[in-house]
Amino acid sequence: MTTTEDRTEAIREVVLQSLAEGTPLHIRGGDTKAFYGRRIGGRPLEIGGHLGVLSYEPSELVLVARAGTPLREIQALLTEHGQELPSEPPAFGEGATLGGMVAAGLSGPRRPYAGAVRDGVLGVKIINGKGEVLSFGGQVMKNVAGYDVSRLMAGALGTLGVILEVSLKLQPGPAREVNLRLELAPGPAIERLSQWRLRPLPITATCHDGEHLYLRLAGGERGVRSAAGIIGGEEMTDGQAFWTSIREQTHAFFIQPGRLWRISVPPATPPLEIPGTFLIEWGGGVRWLSTQAPSEVIWALAMKARGHATLFLGREAGEEVFQPLTPAMLRIHQNLKHAFDPKGIFNPGRMYAAF
Amino acid sequence: MTGLADESKPVDPQQRQRLIAELRAVLPPESVLDQPEQLRPYECDGLSVYRRLPMLVVLPETPDQVQAVVRICRRHHIPLIARGAGTGLSGGVLPLSQGVLLSLARLKGILEIDSRNAIARVQPGVRNLAISEAVAHLGLYYAPDPSSQIACTIGGNVAENSGGVHCLKYGLTVHNVLGLKVLTIEGERLELGNGAFDLPGYDLLALMNGSEGMLGIVLEVLVKLLPKPERAQVLLAAYDSLELAGEAVARIIAGGIIPAGLEMMDNPAIRAAEDFVHAGYPVEAEAILLCELDGTDEEVSEQVMEVRELLLRSGALEVRTARDEAERARFWAGRKGAFPAVGRISPDYYCMDGTIPRRYLGRVLGRIGELSGEFGLQVANVFHAGDGNLHPLILFDANRPGELATAERFGGRILELCVEVGGTVTGEHGVGVEKLDQMCTQFRAAELAQFHALKAAFDPEALLNPGKAVPSLHRCAELGAMHVSRGQLRHPDLPRF
Numbered sequence: 101m102t103t104t105e106d107r108t109e110a111i112r113e114v115v116l117q118s119l120a121e122g123t124p125l126h127i128r129g130g131d132t133k134a135f136y137g138r139r140i141g142g143r144p145l146e147i148g149g150h151l152g153v154l155s156y157e158p159s160e161l162v163l164v165a166r167a168g169t170p171l172r173e174i175q176a177l178l179t180e181h182g183q184e185l186p187s188e189p190p191a192f193g194e195g196a197t198l199g200g201m202v203a204a205g206l207s208g209p210r211r212p213y214a215g216a217v218r219d220g221v222l223g224v225k226i227i228n229g230k231g232e233v234l235s236f237g238g239q240v241m242k243n244v245a246g247y248d249v250s251r252l253m254a255g256a257l258g259t260l261g262v263i264l265e266v267s268l269k270l271q272p273g274p275a276r277e278v279n280l281r282l283e284l285a286p287g288p289a290i291e292r293l294s295q296w297r298l299r300p301l302p303i304t305a306t307c308h309d310g311e312h313l314y315l316r317l318a319g320g321e322r323g324v325r326s327a328a329g330i331i332g333g334e335e336m337t338d339g340q341a342f343w344t345s346i347r348e349q350t351h352a353f354f355i356q357p358g359r360l361w362r363i364s365v366p367p368a369t370p371p372l373e374i375p376g377t378f379l380i381e382w383g384g385g386v387r388w389l390s391t392q393a394p395s396e397v398i399w400a401l402a403m404k405a406r407g408h409a410t411l412f413l414g415r416e417a418g419e420e421v422f423q424p425l426t427p428a429m430l431r432i433h434q435n436l437k438h439a440f441d442p443k444g445i446f447n448p449g450r451m452y453a454a455f
Numbered sequence: 456m457t458g459l460a461d462e463s464k465p466v467d468p469q470q471r472q473r474l475i476a477e478l479r480a481v482l483p484p485e486s487v488l489d490q491p492e493q494l495r496p497y498e499c500d501g502l503s504v505y506r507r508l509p510m511l512v513v514l515p516e517t518p519d520q521v522q523a524v525v526r527i528c529r530r531h532h533i534p535l536i537a538r539g540a541g542t543g544l545s546g547g548v549l550p551l552s553q554g555v556l557l558s559l560a561r562l563k564g565i566l567e568i569d570s571r572n573a574i575a576r577v578q579p580g581v582r583n584l585a586i587s588e589a590v591a592h593l594g595l596y597y598a599p600d601p602s603s604q605i606a607c608t609i610g611g612n613v614a615e616n617s618g619g620v621h622c623l624k625y626g627l628t629v630h631n632v633l634g635l636k637v638l639t640i641e642g643e644r645l646e647l648g649n650g651a652f653d654l655p656g657y658d659l660l661a662l663m664n665g666s667e668g669m670l671g672i673v674l675e676v677l678v679k680l681l682p683k684p685e686r687a688q689v690l691l692a693a694y695d696s697l698e699l700a701g702e703a704v705a706r707i708i709a710g711g712i713i714p715a716g717l718e719m720m721d722n723p724a725i726r727a728a729e730d731f732v733h734a735g736y737p738v739e740a741e742a743i744l745l746c747e748l749d750g751t752d753e754e755v756s757e758q759v760m761e762v763r764e765l766l767l768r769s770g771a772l773e774v775r776t777a778r779d780e781a782e783r784a785r786f787w788a789g790r791k792g793a794f795p796a797v798g799r800i801s802p803d804y805y806c807m808d809g810t811i812p813r814r815y816l817g818r819v820l821g822r823i824g825e826l827s828g829e830f831g832l833q834v835a836n837v838f839h840a841g842d843g844n845l846h847p848l849i850l851f852d853a854n855r856p857g858e859l860a861t862a863e864r865f866g867g868r869i870l871e872l873c874v875e876v877g878g879t880v881t882g883e884h885g886v887g888v889e890k891l892d893q894m895c896t897q898f899r900a901a902e903l904a905q906f907h908a909l910k911a912a913f914d915p916e917a918l919l920n921p922g923k924a925v926p927s928l929h930r931c932a933e934l935g936a937m938h939v940s941r942g943q944l945r946h947p948d949l950p951r952f
Contacts, residue, residue: 159705160812182711211652218658219630232901240810241842242627242882244616244665245890245897246906246925251629251661260657272711294571298594300682300751323754366650368571385652407651423655428643433656435912440905451656 104152106166108233108264114145115262115445116231124448127258129168130195133204137257137450139417147199150264155239158183162222162239164267167199174198178270186214186271188305190347199263205255208347209305209316212367212382214271218254223267226253228260229441239267252436258447259455260440274304274318278328279339282313286371289313290384294368297383301327307346308380309353316343346381353379353388359414361389361398365407374401388412399423420453430454463534463553463921466510474531474555478513481523486561488512497556500543501603504859505888509536509550516561518578518638518674525672526642528555529918535640536920537668539580539611542603544806545887547615547667547923557672559610565589566675573680574633574650579610579673583617586678595680598625601883602791610673616665618883620716620790623841624749625681627883629664634677637663637670640914650677667885668920670913684749687715688759689783692771693740697721700742701816703769704840707746708813710765712758716747717841718790721820724797724835724848725789731796734789740772744840745790793837794848801833801850805862809873810844810882822872823847830865832858844882845873871896886924894924895931903928 118125126142128134151168158181165174171191178184188208189201202224207216223237226249237243237250253263284292289308296303302323305316315331316339317324328335336342345351354360356377363372367384376391391398395411402409408423415421425433430452437444437455448455466474478487488494489511499506510533515521528535534554541548550556562578565586569575570593575586583604587596600619601607607617612628613635625631634648637659647660654660663670694700700719707714720728722741729736736743744766748758759776766774777783789796797804811819820836827834833850847869851862870880870893880886880893894903906925910917 157812157814159709160814161708162812205653205658215626215630216653218661219626228905232905234899234902234905236902238810238879239812239877240844240879240882242618242622242810242839242844243879244883244885245879245881245894246886246902247670247909248616248629248661248665249905249909252658254661255653255658272708272713275711297573298570298682300684302751302754319750320754320757322757323751326751326753364651364653366569366572366574367652368569382652406649408653408655410655425656426645428639428641428645429656429659432639432645432659432913436657436909439908439912 105149107150111145111147111150111262111264112227112231112233115227118143118445119231119443122443124445127203127262127447129197129200130170130193132191132193132196133200135413136204136206138419138421138453139415140447140449142447145262147262148195148197153177154265160239161270162267163270164239164265165198166265167197167263169198171196171198171201179273182273183270184273185268186220187211187217188214188347189217190349192348198266202254202263202266203256203258209307209343209381212385213304218251220269221250221254221266222269224250224253224263225265226261226263229443229445233264237267241269257450259437259451261446276319276321276324277339278317278324279336279342280315280317280328280331280333281336282331282333283311284308284313286310286378286380289380290368290370293383296331297367301330305343306381306383310378314342353377353390356390358390358392360412361391361409362412363387363389363398363402363407363409365402365405369405369407372401372405374398395420418453422451425452461507461552463551464532466533466553470531471510474527474533475511477527478511478524481527482513482515482520486514486516488514497538497541497550497558500541500546500548502544502546502887502889505546505549507550507552509556510553512556512558514558514561518562521557521559521562521672521674522638522642522644524555524557525638525640529640529642532916532918534918534921537610537614537672539608539614540582540606542607543611543615543887544808544884545881545889547885547887549888551921559673560608562674568593569650570595572650574677575680576675576677577609578675580608583607583609583612590680594683596683597631597678598681599628599631609676609678613664613673613676614666614668615883615885618839618844620718620839623717623839624713624715629661631679632660632664632676633679635660635663635673636675638672638674640671640916640918644674645671648677665885667887667924669910669924670919672919684715685751686755687747687749687783688755689745689747689777689786690759690762690766691775691777691786692744692746692766693737693773694742694744694771695740697742697820698817699770700744701813701840703744703766703771705813706765706769707762708841710761712748712762714746714762714841715749716745717839718745719743719838719840720790720793721836723833724793724837727796727800727835728789728793731799732788732792734785736789737773745786790837797835797848797850802852802854803850803859805849805851805866807845807847807849807866807869808881808884809870809878810842811873811876811878813840813843815876816843819845819872819876823869826865826868830861832862832865839882842882843878867893888923891926891930892934894926895934900928900931903931
């Protein structure tokens with residue numbers, strides 16, 4: 101199917117050695133998301149060589165692959181069979197791996213409509229901080245045997261263990277896609293999206309760039325046509341390229357210099373009042389903000405809006421990037437970190453300075 | 456039933472009296488139950504073969520009262536077992552004789568309906584169906600629909616990560632909950648998500664779903680609401696073999712269609728259901744498939760044609776499309792009534808809940824048939840075919856000496872079979888106390904130890920529903936399952952998770 105290499109033992113050796121020496125590890129796949137999370141040091145533990153699709157049955161809608169498998173290889177395989185990853189994860193570079201995708205837990209434009217990366221994780225094989233190889237979850241959609249460690253790994257930034265294998269839920273790709281553009285200011289666009297939320301429309305992506313609202317509809321020919329009639333606007337000819345530029349952040353908005361914030365809020369939240377430029381995604385649920393405002397101001401704003409904010413691009417060394425946790429939450433986080441990685445060798449400080 | 460150790464520490468009568476007095480001081484009158492006849496209704500959940508009286512039952516009415524109860528119990532080192540409606544099917548809320556049973560049934564406020572964000576904020580004791588009823592006027596509903604949805608509570612749904620007939624398309628509880636307020640054993644409140652699509656830090660929201668009340672106590676649930684589909688249509692296809700029906704399922708999914716529901720029944724289940732509700736099922740068929748499609752009018756029209764063609768090409772003896780809403784309801788009535796229908800033809804039945812990768816369906820059902828012969832007990836199979844979740848119903852008579860134990864052994868073998876083909880011992884009913892032994896088959900000692908460490912991160916004294924869901928290493932060692940079963944797996948070639 102694809103290139104295959106099992107480097108479990110080699111990876112485990114490095115973990116055991118690091119345990120013996122007490123030196124922290126910096127887990128790396130394709131190194132495409134090094135910008136994300138806090139900046140850390142540590143001895144690199146390369147996962148990229150541990151790769152290969154282990155099982156893929158299109159009729160099961162499940163794929164199992166090693167963590168170092170290139171994301172684009174998986175996507176090419178799925179495209180061949182008319183399937184896709186529901187969460188439409190960004191790669192942020194050629195070398196992106198499956199393990200990095202799960203560890204970062206970042207989802208793309210389809211997230212509000214088809215689920216996040218974590219929703220699609222059905223099982224994982226990991227090495228914990230004692231150097232043990234453990235398997236959780238499975239290859240089935242419904243599975244409540246034991247705690248959901250698999251989904252806990254999604255977005256944990258490698259701080260709880262080294263991801264070795266992942267089993268993912270897939271979905272069939274749509275028969276038809278139509279992309280629409282409407283001229284609308286941010287406030288009315290959020291309002292319009294809130295109204296559409298009450299109707300069973302086959303929307304699979306939305307974006308507002310300050311001047312226009314963009315929507316992607318996907319499904320059967322007739323269903324998509326009828327929905328396009330309800331929504332209105334003009335049909336885009338470069339829809340696919342547009343959504344790629346949003347997902348991979350190659351769109352002009354993301355190229356401007358300075359700090360970029362990702363503010364996650366309930367989607368109907370009115371436009372946030374803070375100086376800076378915005379790009380809105382996820383039906384209103386994600387507000388990308390380019391601003392020089394201090395972190396504390398943005399965190400307070402996000403919390404007031406019942407959400408949270410992440411300093412996505414432009415962090416300084418030593419700086420916190422994620423919304424601060426309450427003392428009770430921080431304690432649970434530290435306890436969990438200790439439960440999986442008692443010596444603190446995996447990506448310490450990547451998520452929060454405290455662990 | 457098999458010996459169920461009650462490992463809770465004995466509480467002396469004086470301490471019990473002090474505890475009662477402290478609880479009465481913080482709860483309304485009548486909210487602390489301590490008389491055996493008051494405790495009786497709480498002795499079991501939906502899996503009534505496991506019964507035990509709790510030491511006390513408390514029925515707080517507000518989150519503050521829950522918090523007060525938790526603080527008192529923690530100070531006394533008394534285990535707490537949170538319970539919703541008690542409809543669970545794995546003994547997940549089996550009481551401890553020295554523990555307090557914490558009923559959350561009186562916290563049943565619908566606190567907020569936010570149609571602009573399509574979310575509802577509810578208390579844990581709100582019934583699953585009551586949420587959909589409360590938002591029906593907005594054209595919205597809450598998607599997960601476990602069969603007990605009239606009675607089961609949303610708090611219990613979170614604890615079990617409940618599914619339902621429609622979870623193939625709409626996901627499980629974990630996919631439909633956007634936030635939780637959780638009380639830790641320390642009595643502190645955690646807010647896990649508040650209406651945004653994600654939360655900072657570890658995904659504790661995902662972790663809480665399906666944790667069987669062992670990590671924290673749910674005080675509030677923020678659920679995602681969906682617009683009601685414009686239309687739903689159901690097709691019924693009959694087959695003269697289970698394998699063909701299984702292949703048809705694979706073809707539908709591979710054909711790019713995700714039905715709202717995709718259910719299969721075997722001949723014994725078909726006959727029992729037909730005798731019971733007269734759904735018009737073809738009783739000679741070896742298997743029937745029910746395939747429900749929903750969405751906009753146009754989507755459904757398109758997909759019904761496609762699926763009908765596909766079913767005919769897959770070797771179906773006949774394919775029927777429900778002509779109207781009444782016929783659609785009738786088609787479903789047989790499936791929804793399958794458990795009670797089987798209850799009519801057998802004094803007792805034991806419902807299993809394994810999940811398998813769909814491609815092993817023929818192999819697993821064939822083997823269940825063989826085991827049925829070996830154990831001398833009949834089986835009827837109903838099956839969430841779309842997601843591989845099997846519910847074999849083992850028929851037995853508890854009044855015949857030894858038959859319950861045989862049914863349990865048979866059931867245990869079925870679950871081991873599910874694990875052998877890369878599946879799991881429980882798809883949606885939870886481990887509870889029922890499947891502790893099978894957990895020893897599915898997981899190795901190091902994984903179980905990791906689960907225990909995870910629990911200790913939330914609950915170091917093991918006061919929240921102790922003894923459920925994850926077997927002790929000691930128990931597994933005694934069973935011998937660790938070295939025997941794992942060492943002699945039948946299909947070592949299969950990748951395992």
